[in-house]
Amino acid sequence: MKENLIHRAIDVLDANFQEGGFTIPSKGLYPFQWKWDSGFIAIGLAHYNTDHAKKEIETLLNAQWDNGFIPHIVFHTDDDSYFPGHDFHRSDLHPLSSKKYKSTGMTQPPVTGFVLQDMLRIVEDKEDMLDFIKGQIDKVYDNHVYFYENRDPQNEGLVYIYHNWESGTDNSPVWDDIWDTMNPPEYTFERKDTTHVDASERPSKREYDHYLYIIDIAKQNNYDDAKIAELSPFLVQDPLFNAMLIKSNQALIELYEIIGGNDDKITYLKKNQERSIAAFNQKLWDAELGAYVHYDLRNNTPIRHVSSSSFSPLFAAIPSKERAEVLVNTMMERFGGDDKYLCASFDPTNDRFNPRKYWRGPVWINMNWMLYRGLKEYGYTDIAERVKNDSIELVERDGFFEYFDCRKDTGDETRKGYGGDNFSWSAALIIDLLK
Template identity: 60%
Template sequence: MDKTNLIEGAKKVLNSNFNEEKGFTIPCEGLYPFQWHWDSGFIAIGYAHYDIEKAKREVESLLSGQWENGFIPHIIFHNESDTYFPGPDYHRSDLHPSSPKTIKTTGITQPPVLGFVLKEIYDIARDKQDVLEFIRRNIDKIFKNHEHFYKYRDPHDEGLVYIYHNWESGTDNSPIWDEIWKTMDPPKYKYERKDTTHVDASQRPTNREYDCYLHLLEIAKAHNYDDAKIADLSPFLVQDPLFNAILTKSNEALIELYHILGGNEDKVEVLKSWQNKAKDSFEAKLFNEELGSYVYYDLRNQKQIAFTTSSSFTPLFAGIPNTGRANKLAHRLLKNFGSEDLFLCASFDPKSEQFNPKKYWRGPVWINLNWLIYKGLKRYKYYELAERLKQETINYIEKHGFYEYFDARKDQFENAAYGGKNFSWSAALTLDLLNEK
């Protein structure tokens, strides 16, 4: 398939998944029927290349679900659907006094991509003044979202925020969480899984894992989604390098955009203080010298979770490591994730016993993580490695279409595509890679 056909195919996927009435795009039909937070951010980047109005609508539709306290949920339930569990009636966002009165949402969040998404849209757009007006209308809402994280999710004032649910990480069933699940004894909840009616159950989280996921939500709901109470009680309290790298990058983007807009010096100074603390804490707390990569920190048990995942390389995207540590990351990426029998970049260390090449975030390649790592490698001038990652990413799409995730093993390339079909962020970020200047 040539470049033109890939671009047209990506546009077709996005347009078919777009809800014209509500102004948002579903990740894919059936499996994910609502608006997801970080999906919409990546999707807006794709739209910016050919339909700037849709890009703007995507962002504003997501922001329509923002809570009064600045919180932006991980799902906005604009529409009705019975193909997904747990839905709005389970999440009960109305339990929190700051939640919207006219729209249902979840009470958990996802990686805060909107800051850097605004900057990407600005960089892509031809009519800069039009986009700057759009940014002017919305940038303070995103600043308020960041402010919420540092106020309620950074108990030690160290510039690193925690997540209290694995779904907040975006990497739902990563082996990273396995040790935490072992410490939990959740009830066996009665519910009907909807995801396994769309995708082979062997590629999805187990029922026992789902019981843990629901138990964390039950703790949050029992305390009306109060962050302080959840922080006291939840067995899951983790500082995630992906989540924090994205927040740090979005801080950087907001600083740049406020400078372009002019004024807002007070907000810029606050953003810079968050940045400085975050970068220092990343280096002091999240880097593992033995692994040569950034890792997760279990805040509940005060220890690193010493595994390397694709998320471990995303601090490159945010400009966090110094040159020495960037070199260690590149070395680790090639040694464990990019050997002669592997395409870049598996979502979990392929040399680990817990690596599963077909199961969601336990091993497969994801287009959005590849995009983040690609941008990070370019930032640190690893151009050859970045180009390899880009081409291998496009090769998956060219061969199989816009699937949700892919097998990293080269000998499985013929049957490498898994998960949802016609997946929106796979299409959107392919567009961005193909249209790169």
């Protein structure tokens, strides 16, 4: 059973690996290279094809801009099965964007630092991997410097995202609060996602109007970070994004310590790490909800909802033992009923919860993988095992889909997962969970 699932996962990853040296998340639906997908995919690849794992990261980092920025999508080909493509995003507007690769002008959660450390954990030939890491790590470091120097206008130790696509959790109900503050024009465009996936599992047309409008404002300002901080209607300190930065900071510190030298970089990272963790605990913790929440920097107000992003700080060792206890209790009370798989992407007790729709409720394997690791680290072994087993059960029964219904009984005998099929990070992280 276990070996069979691993073989099927490997088939998914191999079929999605492209000649250009990267892996598409899902054929048709997502035909390019996505930043945080690449990281999770490399973790899976490291278990059975070190060359592909290294190539995945190398290809992504080749598309880095001269200011250290790493884009969220690298458009390696002219595939027109995805909207909005490179002609809408226009990365060339930024003076320091890559001259070689077309990309978006927004980023995604900074996972690459901890991914390098995981690749080292996984492979047998540590020396060979360390050589690879030595050749790449400074690019990831530059990316962290980019964040601290450009995405933290009030110098708080927390970085902002300016678009919901930067969060990785595209249509989370958390963003509804922000959509309420905006009134974008009605755009005319041809959706592609709904030609691949049932529209009931995807964001609405009106939500896409918001997504496009925020990009238009960034483009009018040539993707200038300071201008975006000043003008973007969407400006958020996201707990998931900042937890990934903190997790990756720690990985970079530990990797540089293994490599030796680099004292100035270690000092810079440690200084920011301390500030970031303190600010995270101070600003993003909601004592009443017993969870970490998003902060709307544009409107100066916390966005008080519990989502799977609220639990990601466990993976980055951010909460104290006591606070972790409160957080895990919140999770079990709201998300952990016997009728549900862990872990829904949005609070099942909230009116906005929808178990079928993308980031508004379904289970995502990447979030579960992080949660599993975090829970284990804090000593919640039984709950961690449940998260792991739930993930495996869902994939085994429903297929290597993009997301999964969190309800044990959906009333549908022929149930399947939702979104894209043969989805790369679901395959990659199942391999890591099973090994």
